[in-house]
Each structure stands twice: as structure tokens, then as C-alpha cells.
Amino acid sequence: MITTTKHTQLFLEQIAKILDITEAQYNQVVQRYTAVSNHLAQEDSELSRFQPDIKPQGSFLYGTMIRPIFETDELDVDLVCRLKGKMDSWAQLHLKQAVGDRIKENADYDRMLDDEGDRCWTLVYSGAFHLDILPAIVGQEHYTLFEKSYAGLAGTQVEALAIRMTDRNRINYKWDPNTQHWPKSNPFGYAKWLKDRASLAFLKGVILSENVEPLPGYTQDKEPLIRIVQILKRHRDIMFGEDDCEKPISIIITTLAAKAYNKETDILQGLLNVLEGMENHIEDRYSIEHQKQIKWIANPVNPVEENFADRWPSEPKKQIKFYDWLEKAKEDFGQIQHMNLSEAYEYLKEILGTRTVNEALKELGLDTIIKESKKPVNYSSTLLAVPHRQRPIWPEYNRFQCRVYAHYKIPIKNKRVSITGSTIVPKSCFIYFTAATNVPKPSEVYWQVVNNGEEAKNNKCLRGNIFHAGTMGAGGLKYKDKSAFTGLHWIECFIVKNGVCVARSSEFFVNIQ
Structure with missing residues (x-):
């Protein structure tokens, strides 16, 4: 017989699955960005000599993407347009323009193109999703390492997965052709790190063999850490609504959750432990730029140079709102562990959303043990x-x-x-x-x-x-x-x-x- 607490645990796990994007959404995104990649690399393209392709980064790559609160909202998919080299005279500006000009040569893409962003070109697929395409330069070793397994990558090789990208807010954006002076990021190295943190291979007796090449295929079988991150992101979205200005950013939530995760297989217990441990991975470092101690959330694949909380000193409300969110999440999920299924159903609707919670209840068939007065009626x-x-x-x-x-x-x-x-x-x-x-x-x-x-x-x-x-x-x-x-x-x-x-x-x- 399954206990009431076990029912609540199963319910929370199913909610996380419901939060995930659907296989149809996944396949549609892959199809669309592959088509854009093929357009960039066609023989008649001036970019073809640099072997351009497009790969996902961010939550779509990590598997932590969640559906929007409102079904009519669009998914936001982050992509990297990788080029193997460039013209010697090109600064960031010229690389970005070259990619944008090639995109515009397709009439459909030209019509779908949004206003130019600081780093990206954005294609809007109305009513479905939009693709943020980041132009970037990669080295030869970058491609070679994509054929290796996660487990086989050494620290120096992870560094070689880094990209040099465009950002028009940088002072050298218009004139500096030296890519070593361009902004650096490492979304694929981060993906390797997150995969390692999420892995339960030592429990299953298997070895990580997945290539660094992302997206082996859609799956509903995800590690507990990934599900925990998805739940935390939805809790944040419900708390802050559509206010994107001050809500905690996903990379901070994902990084702190992964650092605090201790390979728990139970999502509820793992969630509670993660929330208790996240704050321990926020450092206080002295900043020469700010002439004071600041909060530092280190990028695990670039811990010395990159602070994911770099906006907190100049925008202190972001820091305040993060800690407010963390305390509320602790309180909310701390209460869930003491609730029976019927109580948890009512409470989770408020903190994770009615639609998600009702779908999870129906999918599990647990509505039969919810009190009749609590059941959704004629709900779809x-x-x-x-x-x-x-x-x-x-x-x-x-x-x-x-x-x-x-x-x-x-x-x-x-x-x-x-x-x-x-x-x-x-x-x-x-x-x-x-x-x-x-x-x-x-x-x-x-x-x-x-x-x-x-x-x-x-x-x-x-x-x-x-x-x-x-x-x-x-x-x-x-x-x-x-x-x-x-x-x-x-x-x-x-x-x-x-x-x-x-x-x-x-x-x-x-x-x-």
C-alpha cells in the first residue's frame, strides 16, 4: 500500500514531468533551428567557408526548459551560431552583421526577424517560440571535442569548448578583430558540468558515454536534479508573474541547485535539501571594480572570471528578490512534506499553477483519492x-x-x-x-x-x-x-x-x- 506521503512525492514528480515541454514542441524547435543552420551553410552563402552551424544552449540544451504559464505564450530558445573562423578584419560588429545579413536573404526569415538584440538575432515563430541566435567563433579543437564523451573530458578540454561571442555593449565591439579580446562563454562546458552533477551513474552501475554533442533525442526520463530545477523555475514564475526585470535568473537557480544537490533520488527530499544548501554556494568576494565585498555566484567552468550575480551590485533589488524567493520556496515546499495528498493538491495549485497541478493529478489517476470536494470539475x-x-x-x-x-x-x-x-x-x-x-x-x-x-x-x-x-x-x-x-x-x-x-x-x- 502506498502511503499518503508517497502519494505526495509521486504527485510532485508528475508535476515536474508536466512542466516539461512536449515531444512535439521539442521536435519542432530542432526542425526549425536545423533549417536555419542549413540556410547559413549553403554553398551560395558567404559564410559557408566558415562552416556555420547552430546548436542549442541554455535550458533547451540542459533539459530544464519548462512550458510557459499561459499556453498562448511562446517558448524562448537560446542558440549558438558557431563559425569556424572569420575574415581577419572582422570585429564583433562585422561577424554579427554577416550572420544577420545571411538570415535576411531568406524572405521568410527576414519577415520573422525581430529587432536586433545586444548579442543575438531573434526569429519569432508566432504563437509557438522564438529563437535567439548568438553569433560566435569556435576553434578546431572545439569540434573535435564534440565527438568525445562527457566522462572523457579533462579540465583543459572543457575550457576548449568555450566560444567567443558578440556583444554590442562592449567598448571594442566595432573595431577589435582579436577574438581573444571578445566576450567569452562556455555553454557546452557548463552542460558537461551540469550533466556530471545530475548523473546517478554511480547508483545505476553505468558509465557516462553521451557525446558532448547535445540533444541525443527527446526523453521524459530525466534525472531528479533536472526535475528539481524545473519545479524551482515554475515556483519562481508563479511568484513573479511576467515581471522579467527582477525575478531570479534561471542560470543562478540552476547553478546553485546543482551545487547543492547530493544525488538524492527522491525529488521531494532532494528539493528540500537543495533549498537548504543553495545559499552556502554564494560567496562573498572583494571587488576592485566596486571597492567592496559583493555576492559571487561562480560559473563552475569559469569560476575566477565569471559571476552569474554580476548585476546584483548595480541592481540591488535583484539580490533582495532572490533571497526573498529562496525563503518563500523553503517555506512553501517545507509545508508540502507534512501534507496529505488532498492538502498538497490545494496548496500546489497556488505555488505551481492550477493547470499544471490538475494535469498531473489526472495523469496519475490520483483524483480518486482526493476528496470529492477538491476534484476539478469538467476541467481540461x-x-x-x-x-x-x-x-x-x-x-x-x-x-x-x-x-x-x-x-x-x-x-x-x-x-x-x-x-x-x-x-x-x-x-x-x-x-x-x-x-x-x-x-x-x-x-x-x-x-x-x-x-x-x-x-x-x-x-x-x-x-x-x-x-x-x-x-x-x-x-x-x-x-x-x-x-x-x-x-x-x-x-x-x-x-x-x-x-x-x-x-x-x-x-x-x-x-x-
């Missing part, structure tokens, strides 16, 4: 992606909790009935919603009602706008509405302080028949 994975649902109108920083409760009153009898997941609410009655939150006062309250039925659609009465509660304090935490149209609808509550959303409820579903 596409339900929350309706176009008339307004996006949040403030930056999000969901440090606090918010949960919605509701009841309706039967007309004439004036009888109160609590609304749960299995409740069928009749038409033409009043519904009373109450939000419970731990946000300190004062604050502002906003609500969003989304109706999704055919009756509302046919009557041109679809709703989805966010609106102000109109009253402060407890008054704003209560909202009254009428059940006018049949269908599965939902309501959310947003608590706002100083123009920032600091708490957001999960979707509370109301089934009207």
Missing part, C-alpha cells in the same frame, strides 16, 4: 487559455497567500450552500465570494471573473476583465455576483500593495447548470 488543460482572459495589469511579486471561498443562496428559501469542486450551482442565484489573505494592511483588492460557457458566448456576454473591488480592507475581500449563464467559470482574487501584486489566488471554479 486548455480551459484557462481563453483569449478573453485579461493578463495581470501590475508586476507580480506573490510573497503572500490568498485563497478564495464561496457559497450561494437558494432563491426563496434563502438557504446557504458552500461551493466545492463538485457543487452544481443553479442559474439566477447570488454567489458570495470571500478571499482570505495574509497580506498586511493597507492593500487594494482586485477580482477577475471569467465565464467560459456557450450560453455566455452566444449572448455576447463573455467576461474576463480585472476590476477593482472598490472598497478597502475586509469589504474588498468580499464579492457578490449572480449565476447568469451555464458553464464552467472561475474567479481569481489579486491583492495589490504599492502598485505590485503581492498575492494571487488560484482559480476558484464555479459550475453553473
